[in-house]
Amino acid sequence: MTSPSHIVVLAASLHGERMGRVLADWAGARVTDRFATHDLVDLAECPLPDDELLQPGGSGETVIAERLDRADGFVFVTPEYNHSYPAGLKRAIDWHYREWMFKPATVLSYGVQGGLLATEHLRGVLAELHMVTTRRVVGLHAPWYDLGPSGYIAPEPVAKAFDMALGELDWWSDTLRAARRDRPYAQ
Known part of the structure; x- marks a missing residue:
């Protein structure tokens, strides 16, 4: 029996009121219910070095490199900005390389129209990093209307859809963790 997967939930927005x-x-609470362990990485709290130091294939240690490396999979929580994902998320992706390799991800996008264009742009970038994106992803249409005193209150169909995406992420996390251990990729 394998240990539970460790999932990084990555908050991509850098805006103050977000x-x-x-x-x-x-x-993260849904992930904990399913996987038992998760780490919330909020990019607004994780300064990256100046892009002048960026090298192809990742650029060494950052404040989040070790946390990303420990992950068995990822949940990207991203807004849609101008029909894509935010520049801060692209910087975080570009500053790392091997930390992402051969790991799965699912996307929880949001925006006026659900943020799905951000998801589609993100899929191509993640594929270049040898990542697998779950087929099921979730786009939240104007989630600010579903806020309550204790935070986001997901409509039942949203919670069910996200749990299904997490089910895929769980399978891919276990499968790719075993593959990384038993058949490491020779570059």
């Missing part, structure tokens, strides 16, 4: 952290907290 839904991203609220949604990441909700997603």
